[in-house]
Amino acid sequence: MTGYGLALTDHENVKFSVEIKSLNSKFLELNLKLPRAFSDKELLLRNICSKDIERGKVSVSINVERGEENLKGATINAGLLSKYYKQLQEINLSLGADSTNLLQAVLNFPEVITYAEEEVNEGDWDILNDTFTKALAAFNQFRAAEGLVLKTDLELRIKNILQFFAEVEVLEPLRIPGIK
Structure with missing residues (x-):
């Protein structure tokens, strides 16, 4: 099942964005792109994803854009x-x-x-984690909606098969004498 989730947070002239995309796959293949400043949180984010997403080729892209006054020279x-x-x-x-x-x-x-290394405080991590959670919720909501569409489509096809099967059962006794 495909999926998509996006969450954006703007806090004190810092923009956090998390985008999660997935395609069908038998196993979980997780590709995580995040700023170097948050690399120590990669394992934690991978664990959160693997708990919530069972399978699929999943791409998680995390970006942090700092305003001019927050940039290091x-x-x-x-x-x-x-x-x-x-x-x-x-x-x-x-x-x-x-x-x-x-x-x-x-x-x-x-x-x-x-270039000076970005300094990350716990407040930044809390905001990023919250943004990540929102993106994951949007991703799961997208997948649930897609699942509902698939369910409706499959139910319609099953109904059609059963209807045609009933018609075939009525015509079956007439078919064999017609062949002879």
Whole structure:
């Protein structure tokens, strides 16, 4: 059975979103994407999902967007940048290569620009957990509604089969003499 659930929470200029999608599958295949700051909660979230969702290929996507004032800044390692830049200039001179985009290239090197780690407090986790619970409830509600539609469809098909079966039973005694 397919399913979909989405929950959004906006709290103190921080937006939490949890989206749960599933497709039919015999076993539970859980793909969980969450911000690195909440990676310590991954096992807990997996356990919650496996208790509530028995089977299916399930994708859970969790996003946290912080407002401008909540963002941590980036730091440029000037010493490392300078060292890389000088080395590339020397190599370019010896090869006679174009050196117009050296700075752009150096900025993409590892550890030249580092970003401050997000700080997560228990309040953030509580809000995320609440948002996750709402998304899971919406997901289960979607699946229940889909199950009801399937049930109604199957009941209609069973009714049609029984009706046709009754018609066949009436015609059966007439069929055999017609064949002879």
